[in-house]
Amino acid sequence: MMSLNFEENTYFDVIIVGGGVAGCATALALFRTNPGASILILDDANPDVFKIGESLPAAAKPILASLSPKLLEGLSKDRVQIKCTGNASAWTTSELEETYAMMNPFGMGWHLDRASFDQILRDAVGSVCPDSISLVKSSFLGIDKLPDERMVYHSKWVVDASGRKSSVARKLGSRTVKEDALLAFYAVFVPPLTTEDRDYRTLIEASESGWWYSSPLPNNRRVIAYHTDDTDPTSRDARKHDGFMNLLHTTKHISRLITEGDYDILFDPDTRYPICTAAGSSRLEPPCNTTDPEGAKWVAVGDAAMAFDPLSSQGMITAMRVGCAVGAAIAQDILAPGSKDLTAGIGEIYSQVWSKYVKEKRYFYGQGKRFDGEFWRVRK
DSSP states (O other): OEEEESSSOEEEEEEEEOOSHHHHHHHHHHHHHOTTOOEEEEEOOOTTSOOSOOEEOGGGHHHHHHHOHHHHHHHTSTTTEEEEOEEEEESSSSSOEEEEGGGSTTOOEEEEOHHHHHHHHHHHHHHHOTTTEEEEEOOOOOEESSOOSSOEEEEEEEEEOOGGGOHHHHHTTOEEEESOOEEEEEEEEEOOTTOOOOOOEEEEEEETTEEEEEEEETTTEEEEEEEEETTSTHHHHTTSHHHHHHHHTTSSHHHHHHHHTTOEEOOBTTBOSSEEEEOOOEEEESOEESOOTTOOEEEEOGGGTEEOOGGGOOHHHHHHHHHHHHHHHHHHHHHSTTSSOHHHHHHHHHHHHHHHHHHHHHHHHHTOTTOOSHHHHTTO
């Protein structure tokens, strides 16, 4: 049994720390397999604060539909998403190569207001299973394997869906293995009030020391992000407004987009752009433990278990798929404890996902042959 230190003394079958994509997918899949399970989700996200990670591929549609019909209904709202008509990439050459969404069997994907999308997921969880799943606005503080005199939440299972920080797993002795030191520097841009941005593509552009992308957002905004290693000299320049803009204007296509659209960085009194965040490839070792002799069972999902380079566009859809698998596995274990070796099963799923990701990442970076800087050499 696990005990998390919060404000009440309550027992649940499963406690999920983190109410983002991975945590909600796990909860919905768990409930679908075992509607009688009691679940507590702890989350402290603010849906009013911009969140990077806004591209959701069209292949997510059947996953969303299986989790809850309310998700696709919520995505129909203009304030949450705009359609992605395809990708335009200046990667292998300096000119743009187009990939059109109409060629995708699932149709068009989405550019999301990510914070609002995460809130839609939490709302779906609350509406689909209000009697089984409780959502609490709270921050994770700590974890013990045995109860003590403090006020705690108890559970058979804990799911770490806390993102790259892996709050629960690291308290339990797991370590994060970082494959690289990629950083993302991003800013939100706005055009003049009289201008409407109708370029609904994702634009990707390689540069000497990294790569850039830009995507439109709901409410006539646009995000631009620069990716480079923390050891690259440009990482120091990109932290400041002027340095970020100077680097941006060394690009060909994204610079033209911003200049011709008369874009400016959004002024937000609570946020100073550009913002720097970790964007490298990392994985948790081990990602779960379902065989603890004291009976404590836990598993990490989403970025807490495996974090991907944004170039892959795998983060959200993989978090959903793996969350569904883990949720179903936990549900079965609650119904028939110890009937399967979940540590081996979950480990095998994660190993397959990671191996496929590493292979594809090496291939795509290997196509960037027009630059020979250190950033590109270490990825080929």
